[in-house]
Amino acid sequence: MSEKVLMKGNEALAEAAIQAGCRHFFGYPITPQTELAAYMSKRMPKIGGVYLQAESEVAAINMVLGASAAGVRAMTSSSSPGISLKSEGISYLAGSDLPCLIINIQRGGPGLGGIQPSQADYWQATKATGHGDFQILVFAPSTVQEMVDLVAGAFDKADKYRMPAMILADGMLGQMMEPVAIGEADVKLPEKEWATSGHKGKRKHNVINSLYIDPNVLENIVVERYKKYETIEATEQMSESYLTEDADIVLVAYGASSRIARSAVNSARELGIKAGLIRPISLWPFPKDVVAKAGDTAKQILTVEMSMGQMVDDVRLAVNGKCPVSFFGRTGGIIPTPAEVLEEIKKLAGGAV
Amino acid sequence: MAVVFEKTKGLTDAPLHYCPGCTHGIVHRLVAEVMEELGVLDKAVGVAPVGCAVFNYDYFSCDMVQAPHGRAQAVATGIKRAVPENVVFSYQGDGDLAAIGTAETVHAATRGENITVIFINNAIYGMTGGQMAPTSLPNQITQTTPYGRDTNYAGYPIRVCEMLSTLDGVALAQRVSVDTPKNVMNAKKAIKKAFENQIAGKGYSIVEVLSTCPTNWGLTPTEALTWLRDNMIPYYPLGVYKDKEDVK
Numbered sequence: 001m002s003e004k005v006l007m008k009g010n011e012a013l014a015e016a017a018i019q020a021g022c023r024h025f026f027g028y029p030i031t032p033q034t035e036l037a038a039y040m041s042k043r044m045p046k047i048g049g050v051y052l053q054a055e056s057e058v059a060a061i062n063m064v065l066g067a068s069a070a071g072v073r074a075m076t077s078s079s080s081p082g083i084s085l086k087s088e089g090i091s092y093l094a095g096s097d098l099p100c101l102i103i104n105i106q107r108g109g110p111g112l113g114g115i116q117p118s119q120a121d122y123w124q125a126t127k128a129t130g131h132g133d134f135q136i137l138v139f140a141p142s143t144v145q146e147m148v149d150l151v152a153g154a155f156d157k158a159d160k161y162r163m164p165a166m167i168l169a170d171g172m173l174g175q176m177m178e179p180v181a182i183g184e185a186d187v188k189l190p191e192k193e194w195a196t197s198g199h200k201g202k203r204k205h206n207v208i209n210s211l212y213i214d215p216n217v218l219e220n221i222v223v224e225r226y227k228k229y230e231t232i233e234a235t236e237q238m239s240e241s242y243l244t245e246d247a248d249i250v251l252v253a254y255g256a257s258s259r260i261a262r263s264a265v266n267s268a269r270e271l272g273i274k275a276g277l278i279r280p281i282s283l284w285p286f287p288k289d290v291v292a293k294a295g296d297t298a299k300q301i302l303t304v305e306m307s308m309g310q311m312v313d314d315v316r317l318a319v320n321g322k323c324p325v326s327f328f329g330r331t332g333g334i335i336p337t338p339a340e341v342l343e344e345i346k347k348l349a350g351g352a353v
Numbered sequence: 354m355a356v357v358f359e360k361t362k363g364l365t366d367a368p369l370h371y372c373p374g375c376t377h378g379i380v381h382r383l384v385a386e387v388m389e390e391l392g393v394l395d396k397a398v399g400v401a402p403v404g405c406a407v408f409n410y411d412y413f414s415c416d417m418v419q420a421p422h423g424r425a426q427a428v429a430t431g432i433k434r435a436v437p438e439n440v441v442f443s444y445q446g447d448g449d450l451a452a453i454g455t456a457e458t459v460h461a462a463t464r465g466e467n468i469t470v471i472f473i474n475n476a477i478y479g480m481t482g483g484q485m486a487p488t489s490l491p492n493q494i495t496q497t498t499p500y501g502r503d504t505n506y507a508g509y510p511i512r513v514c515e516m517l518s519t520l521d522g523v524a525l526a527q528r529v530s531v532d533t534p535k536n537v538m539n540a541k542k543a544i545k546k547a548f549e550n551q552i553a554g555k556g557y558s559i560v561e562v563l564s565t566c567p568t569n570w571g572l573t574p575t576e577a578l579t580w581l582r583d584n585m586i587p588y589y590p591l592g593v594y595k596d597k598e599d600v601k
Contacts, residue, residue: 024431024434024435026431050434050435052430052434054427054460055456055457055459055460056456058424058427058456058457059424059427059430059456059457059460060427062420062421062424062427062428062431062457063427063428063430063431063434064431065418065420065421065424065427065428065431066400066418066420066427066428066429066430066431066432066433066434066435067431067432067434067435068431069418069428069431069432070398070431070432070435070436070439071435071436072435072436074431074435088421089421089424092420092421096418096419196398196416196417196418196432197398197416197432197435197436197439198395198396198397198398198415198416198436198438198439198440199394199395199415199416200395200396201394201395205365205413205414205415205416205417206416206417207410207411207416207417207418207419208417208418208419209401209410209417209418209419210419211407211419
């Protein structure tokens with residue numbers, strides 16, 4: 001285990017990506033992901049890597065597409081408005097079965113919105129990162145250490161399933177400093193026999209493509225891709241459960257808001273309210289099995305988000321009416337306080353305390 | 354019997370889908386022959402555009418990537434930066450390169466991205482059925498300029514080679530045509546130079562090829578060649594607009 005150092009979330013993400021074997025970063029400046037790209041611009045030239053500042057988010061994601069097609073581990077990072085611009089490229093990456101890592105350090109929206117932390121891109125990340133039938137892998141860290149720990153796995157799963165992966169964090173996690181250990185990973189990058197990096201006279205040409213003019217062919221390809229998604233949904237759900245076993249009120253929160261929800265759960269326990277927390281780590285696949293199980297035992301489920309209520313849809317689908325699901329959130333860059341969340345828990349507990 | 358001519362190994366056996374009289378086929382052949390002559394087919398990676406040439410990923414025998422509309426040079430940048438030993442080219446039409454992909458074009462050029470760009474200028478959107486292109490001529494009738502391109506209203510055509518020639522990152526910007534055998538030979542020389550520049554690490558090279566679209570121009574193949582000569586070449590003069598070798 002390597003020594004702990006104090007790092008900003010954004011910088012920790014960048015170093016973790018380097019440790020995971022990524023040597024190709026393409027980006028465009030935007031707040032609050034700034035330090036990530038700056039870190040890459042400093043480190044990449046020293047280790048024979050590529051940091052390239054593109055002319056736009058659109059260009060950056062397409063550079064990622066090209067680099068991924070050529071078979072290397074490639075990534076980009078941005079914040080909410082920039083991810084909207086990347087959505088075209090993400091759809092093409094998914095339609096071309098190309099792996100990559102996209103980091104979204106979320107800020108308030110819509111439009112230019114603000115630059116303070118937000119979780120209002122949940123729907124975009126998990127439901128509609130671009131046009132067409134497709135999914136991407138989405139992981140939501142809640143600490144700087146977890147930002148590090150999820151990166152290598154995100155790259156590996158992107159390679160394994162040949163699809164884009166996203167780390168969905170926010171301005172709070174990106175900007176905060178925490179002690180973190182970044183292990184030097186023993187990286188074994190997989191052979192990519194599908195890559196377009198020259199046939200070297202040894203095989204027929206490889207083609208990376210998302211166009212299928214015959215609807216029957218396109219339908220078959222999409223259906224095959226969805227079989228892969230089914231496997232992922234069955235095997236890759238990730239979550240952490242905290243004090244849920246005997247909980248009457250189960251909170252569901254991810255990322256930054258899960259830290260606040262956890263504090264509120266602790267305070268509620270001190271008041272004698274049996275509260276617990278499910279913290280989704282993978283947002284797609286959503287940990288619906290764990291949430292569904294909570295629906296069997298809890299009296300109330302409360303989703304806490306830094307948005308007007310997005311993940312709560314997935315919670316309701318998983319709970320499927322087995323118990324009431326309510327929502328509390330702040331948005332626009334406002335971080336809910338533990339006291340506000342505790343108040344919601346107390347309301348659900350029926351004013352008994 | 355001695356073989357005196359063979360189809361280039363740079364093309365697959367897939368039949369081309371292009372309309373009769375379209376010059377894409379000629380340019381495909383020139384690009385493929387050049388890559389074969391330079392011995393780079395085994396490490397070449399092409400980027401197909403969105404537009405009529407999108408299916409060229411089936412025609413070129415080297416590795417191919419199909420890019421989103423206008424993004425071919427960003428994709429080519431990613432490929433080249435990932436594996437610099439690859440010989441990377443994009444093949445794009447006027448809508449792809451000079452309208453939706455203008456930013457990607459200008460910035461790949463100004464970065465001096467060490468890639469080769471083949472630019473087909475036929476003054477119209479072909480695949481979508483003949484709309485006004487960024488290079489449609491003043492007064493040209495298209496599906497979306499049914500009364501002719503009114504420059505007061507729809508603006509002026511872009512002269513891409515002239516525009517890019519101002520950028521320091523550009524090693525070669527040359528406009529050619531494939532309307533006559535002589536011009537075809539000149540076009541091949543230019544394309545060869547654009548690939549040689551990349552192999553020598555000289556930076557961004559673009560060859561603009563004036564091309565025909567008889568279907569959407571509403572002309573026969575021979576009329577289309579005459580129209581190109583009479584209308585396009587005067588507005589888009591052939592020649593070398595930037596050659597770094599001349600600058601020194």
